[in-house]
Amino acid sequence: MALSAVGTVASGALSGAGGEAGRRVSERLYELLSRGRSGGNSATGEGDSHRPTLPVTEPEQTAAARQLLELASRSPEFAREVTEWVREAAWLSPRTVPAVAPGASRPQMLPPASAVFTDRAEVLAWLTALLDEEERPPGAPTLAVLTGPGGIGKTAAAVHCATALRERFPDGVLFADLKGASAGTALAPSDILARFLERLGVPPAMVPGDEARQRDLYRDCTADRSLIVVLDDAHDDAQVIPLLPASPDCLVLVTSRYRPGSLVAAHGARPYPLGPLSAEDAATLIRRVAGGDRPSAPDAVIRAVADGTGGIPLAVCTTGAGLAVRHHLTWERVAQQLSDRNRVHDQGGTAVRDDTPDGTADPVRLVQDAAYAELTPDCAALYRAIAVWPWPTVTVRCATHAAGVGADEARALLEELARVHLLEEVGEERYRFHDLTRAHAHGLAEAEDGHGRMATSVRRVAVSHLRFAAGADFRVMPLRWRLGPAYRGLTLPEQRDPGDGKRALAELRAERENLAAVIRAAAHHGLHDHVWQLCEAMWGLHLLLGFHAQWIDTHLLGVEAAQRSAEEFGDPRAVGRMWTQLAFGYLGAGRAADAEDALVRARDADRACGHHRGEATAAEALGLLRLKQWEFAAAQRCFEEAQEMLSRIGPGQDGWEDVPRATALLTHHIGRAQTRQRQFPSAIAGLNDALARFRRLPGGGDTYNAGRVYMSLGDAHLDAGDAEQARVCLDEAVKAMTETGAGLQLADAVEARARCHRLSGRRAEEAEDLRTAAACYEEYENHSGLARVRARLAEAEA
Template sequence: MPVSEDEQAAAALRLMEVARRSPEFAREVAEWVRDAGWLAPRAVPAVAPEASRPQMLPPVTAAFTDREDVIAWITEVLDGADPSGGAPAIAVLTGAGGIGKTAAVVRCAYALRERFPDGVLFVDLAGASVGTALPPSDVLARFLERLGVSPDRVPGDEARQRDLFRDCMADRRMMVVLDNANTEAQVVPLLPASAGSLVLVTSRYRLGRLVSEHGARPFVLGPLSTVDSVRLLRRVVGSRRADAPDAAVQAVAEAAGGVPLALCTTGAGLAVREHLTWERVARQLSERIQGPGQGQGPSGGSGGGSDPVRQAHDASYGELTAECAAFYRALAVWAWPTVTVMCAALAADVDEGRARELLEQLARVHLLEEVGEERYRFHDLVRAHAHELAVAEDGHGRMSAAVRRVAVAHLRFAAELDCRVMPLRWRLGPAYGGLVLPVDRDPADGKHALAELRRERENLAAVVRAADQYGFDDLVWQLCEAMWGLHLLLGFHAQWIDTHLLGVEAARRRAEEFGDRRAVGRMLVQLAFAYMGVGRADDAAEALAQAVAADEACGHRRGQASAVEALGLLRLKQWRYVDAQRCFEEAREILGRIREGDDGWRDVPRATALLEHHIGRAQTKQRDFTAALARLNDALVCFRRLPGGGDAYNEGRVYMSLGEMHLDAGDPDLARVCLDKAVKAMEAAGAGLQLADVFESRARCHRLAARQAEAVADLRTAAAYYEENGDRVGAERIRAGIAELED
C-alpha cells in the first residue's frame, strides 16, 4: 500500500493513467476518489478564463482619514517580497481595539487590489475572544466556495480543506485579508502557498509566530494625531451642522484620544442630534476622563476611567431614549454573528416594525453597523459595553428570557425550513408538530429553504451555544435536530460537531429530568454522520455504538434501526461491503419488530425502502449483480407505494444505482434505460447536482457503446448543471473529459 506522500502521488498518477484508457475503470476510480477524498482535484485552474475571481472586500468608509504610512508600509512589504520563495508576502497590523485596523487594512487593500488580478478574499475572524473566534475550517469552507468549489465537494476535515485551498490558490496572484485574528493558530491554515499573493492580517494581539516562522512583517497602529482627529470628526459630523469653535472641536478630538471608533461614535451622535452641542459633548467626555466626583457614567460608575472608546459609548448611550437604551442592551445578551430584525425584535420583545426603527437609530449613532439588508453587527467593543450595561441594569432573569425568546423563534424557523428541505424524513421534537406542507408546492421550494438555512447557519449555531449557556437543554437538542437537513446536504462539519456535542449532552441531561429519552440516540447518530464527514471513523463508530445502546435502553426501535443503518453506511464508506450489508439487514430486522401504533411505525415503509436501496448498493459493490438487481427493484416498488404519491426523488436515486450496477455488470444499454428514468425523476425534483451526476454516468454509457457525439452532448449538459449549481470542480472535470473526447 502507498504510505508516504510520494508513494500516494505516484499511485494516484498511475490510477489516472489507467482510467484515461479505460472508461469502465475510470468510473471505479471516480468512486474511490469520491469516497476516499485523498485524490481531490484542483477546484479551479489558477488562471483559467472561467476561474472564479472573488472580490470580498467590504465597503471602505467615506470618512477615512490619514494612515498613508500604513499604505506605504504594506507596499514596501509587497515590493520587498521574494517572488521565488514559494510563500506569500505577509503583513500583520496590530493595535488596540477601535484604533482603526480594519478601516486601514481595507483602504490599503482597495489601493493595491489592481496588483492582484485573481481576486481578493476577506474574512472577519471575530477574534476579540477565544469564544467568538471563527475556526479555520469555517473560513476555509467559505473561501473554497468563493473560489468555485461547490459546498458538497468541500472536504469535511480541516487538513484536507487546507490542502485544497492551497491547491486552488497555487500560481494565483491574490490578496487574502484576515481581519481581527485571535491567535496564530487561526491564521496559519489560511495562508496560501503562493509567492504572488499578499496576506494582510489584523489583530489586537502580537502574533509572534507569524513573524518568526512565516516571515510576516509587523506594524503597530497608533492613535490619530489631533489634526487628523479633528479632520475625521468634521467629516463624520458633516457640513450641515453649524460651524463650531475650533477649540470645542479640538477638545472633543483630544478627549476621544485619537481612537477612530470613539471619534466616529461621537461624531455620529453630533451628526444626528441637532440639539447636541460640541461644548456639551466636550464637557461630558471631560467629566468622564476626570473620574469619580467629576461626572458619572450611565451605569453609575466612572464611565470607564480614561478609556476613550468607553467614554464615547457612554456619551452616546446617555443620549438614547429609555426605549432605545433597553433595546441596545437586549441585543447584547449574546454575541450573535449578525443581528437580524427577527433576532432584535425577539431579544427586546418588540414587534419587527419597531425593531427596524430602533436598529436604524442605533446605526445612525454608530452603535451598530449595517452589514447587509436588514442585518446588523456590533463592533465587539460596543457589544461588550452593551453587555456590561445589560448585566448591571437588566440582570440574569431578563437576559435569560431574551435568549429563550430568540432560541424558540429560531427553532420554529429552522424546523419549518428543515421540513421543506427533507419533508419525508422522520423527526423528533415538538417543534415539528402541526407543520404541513402545501400539496402543490413549488418543486424548487426545498432548494430555496436550504438556501435560507444556509444564510442563517452561523446565527443558528450561536443560538445553540446561547441556549446551552443559559441552560435551555430542551431547545439545544431540538435546534440540532432542526439543522439536520442543512448539515447533511451542505456539510460545515466543524460547526456540525461543535453544536451536536452540545446536543448530545443536553439530550442526556433532559433524559435524566424526564425529558425525551429518544433524543440521546438521535443526537449521537447525527454526531456520527458529522464524524464520518471528517474521516473520524473510530469516533463515528463509538457514537453509533452509544446510540444503539441508548435507543435499546429506552425501547426506541426506530432510533435503534437508524443507528444500525448509519453504521452500515460507515462500513460502506470503508469499503467493508459485507459488513455494511449485514448492518442494513439487521436494521431491517429491527424495523420489522415495530408494530402499528408503536413509536415510529408510520416511517417504517420509507425506512424499509431506504434499506433495500442500501443493501442493493452493497451487493453491487460485491459484484453480486443478480441479488443487487432484485433488491434495487424491490426498493423502487417500496418507494412508489409510499403515501402521497410516493417518493419520486428516491426513486430517481434508485434508478441511478441501477444504472451504475448495469455499468459495472458491463451492460451499457440497460444502464442507459435506467439513467434515462433517473434524469426524468431528478428533473421533476429539481435536483441539479444529481442531474449532473446522471448525465455524467449516461455519457459513460455512450462511450462504451462508441456513441461519441451523444457522450459529448451529455457531458456538456452535465457541465451546465454543475456550473448552474455552483460546482465549478465538477464543471471543470467534465470540460476536461470533453476535450479528451474531441481530441
C-alpha cells in the first residue's frame, strides 16, 4: 500500500493530477521522508544533506516506501502519521465509481441507429453466437472486427448490432469514431482514452496526461463492468489495442477497412468481412430512403437504380436521398444517369472519381457525380469549399468562411447537402462528411477551383476560428498576459454574468478538435502567424482541461510556426511563448525532462529578443517545475530571477501593465517555496506582502488570487504548528472563493479548514466543513474528492 501510494503521488506531482489536494499530499510525503532521513527531526532545512528528492523511478519509489515503513516502526505517533498519509494518498488514485455502486456512471455514447437500416441480420446472428460460445477464452472480452471497403455500411451495422445487444450489457456503451481512413486523420488513442475515462466518471482534472497511465486507469475502470465498446473506423491495430477493456464481460466491436493482424493473433479477435447488399436488399433500402410518397416505378427500373449503386449502402442512401428531396427526378432518369456515367467511364471519360482495383467504375463515385450534378451552383460551391481540409465536423462558422457566404445562406446550404446525403448531421448545426464523400468533393475542388482558391478558403476558416478562440479564451482567463493581435480591442462587459467564463470554456471544448485541425491546415498552408496565435488562444482550454496529446502536437507546430514567422519579420516574442506553453503540455504528460528543455529554450529565445516579460514567465514556469520536484531552494531562486527580469521593464514597455500582477504571483510562489524550507517567518511575511499586492491591483484587486494566498498562509501556519491562525486565514480563503464562485477551490479551502478544526478538537465544525466540501465536489462531479470527504465525514461523526 505504501509503494502504491508513493507511485500515485509522485506521478501526480509533476502532472498536477489531484489539484491542490494532490499538491498537499505530495508535500506531506516530502516532510515524512525528510523526517525519516534526519532521524525524526522535522526541523530540516534546504541545506540538510538528508533532503529527499521526488521519487520518479521505480527503484526510487521502492526506496521511499521502505523509508516510510522504517519511520512508522519508530513510534506509534509516526505510525499514525504514515498510516494517515497512505490513506490520503489512496484517495488521489484516479478511479471511477465502481460499476455496481449507486449512481455509477453508465455511459450511453451510441449514436442513433438508422431508421432505414436494411439486412445484415447475419452480422447480428454471428455476434450473438460469439457471445454465447461456450469455449470462449477466459478472462478476455469478446472482440469482433467488421471489415470492408469505405461506404459498405460497417458503422451502420455496428451501431445496429450494438443497439440490439445493449440490454445484455447493463453498464453502458462507449463509442468512438477513430477517424482512421488515413494515418493523417486517425485520432491518437490518448485522445479517446481521455474521453472514455470522463464518461466512466473520472473527473477531467484526474485524467492522467500520458497514454500509459490513461490505459492503466481505463483497464481499472472497466475491470468489473459489462460494457459494449464500439471503435469505429480504426486505421490499424495499434490504434485499437490501448482501448481494449479489461473485463471478460465486455463486447468490443471494431470497424475497419483494413484487415486486423495482431488483434487476431494476440488478442483473439474474430473478423467478419462485410460485402455489398444483395440486389433485393439494395432495392428495399433505396425504396425506404426515397420514401413512400414518391410515385412508384416498375420493379425493373428500381432494380436498375439499385444495380447502379453496386449494392454499396453509402451509394444506395445517397441515391435514395436525392430521390426523396428532388421531386423532379424520376426513377427512370436516375437509372439513366447512372447508366450514362458508367458508360462514360467505360469509354475512358475524365470525370472525377477513383476506379476500383479491377478497373471498373466505382459505384459510390458514380452516385456522387450524379448527386453533384443536381446541386445548385451555390450549393455545389459550398460542397467543394468545405472539403478543402478534413475538418472533424463542419459547423455553420466553418462553412460560412470556407465558402465566403453569409451565415444564413451557409446554414441553408448545409441542410440541403444533408438532405441529399452528401453530409451527415451529427449535432445541432454540426455536420460531417463520410471520408469517401469528402474525397469526392476535394477532387472537384482541385479540378474546378484550383489550389489558390482552396488555400484562400483555408485562410478564411483560420481567421474566423482564431477570432472565435481568442474571444472565448479572453472570457475564460481575462487577467492573464497574452500575445498576438487577435486579442486587440477585446473587453468584458461591466456587468458580466458570473457563469460566462464557464460557458466560454465549454464553447472552446466543443470546438477543440476543429481548432486542432485548423492549426494543422494553417501550418500546411504556411499561415505561420495564424498557427501560433491559435495555439495562444487555446491556452486556457488546455491549461484547465488538459488533452495533453493534442496540446503537445499542436504546440510543436506552434513552435515551428513562430520560428518561421520570426524569420519573416514576424513577432520574435512568439517563439519563447510557444516553447513555454509546450513545456506545460509536456509537464501535464509527465515528461519533466522535455518540459525543462522547452523552458530553457523559451528563456533563451526571449532573452535573445529582449522580451523581459516572456523571459520572466519561462523562469517562473521553471520554478514551478522545481516546486513539483521538491527542489524548493532552486524554485525560490527561479522566482527571484523572474522578479529581477520584471524589474527591467520600464513604463510603457512591453509587459509594463502586467508587472504588478506578475510580481504578486512571484511573491506568492516565493512564500510557498520558503514554507517548504520551513523558513516560516520569511514565508509568512512574504505571503502577506503578496496578499497586499493582489489587493492593490486595479479594478478592485484580484480576489481569487488573494484567496489562494490565504490558503498558502493557512498551510504555512499549520506547518508551523499554529492551527488557530491557520483557521483564521482559511476563513478568509473561504470568503474569497465563495465571492468569486470558484467551486472546487472553495471545496479545497473548507476541506483544509476542516483539518484545522480536527487538530483543535472541534468535531462539529469539522463535520460541517466536510459537508460543505462534499456538496461542492458533488456539484462539480469530482467523485474522488467526494469519496474522500465522505470518508472523513463518517469518521468525524462517529
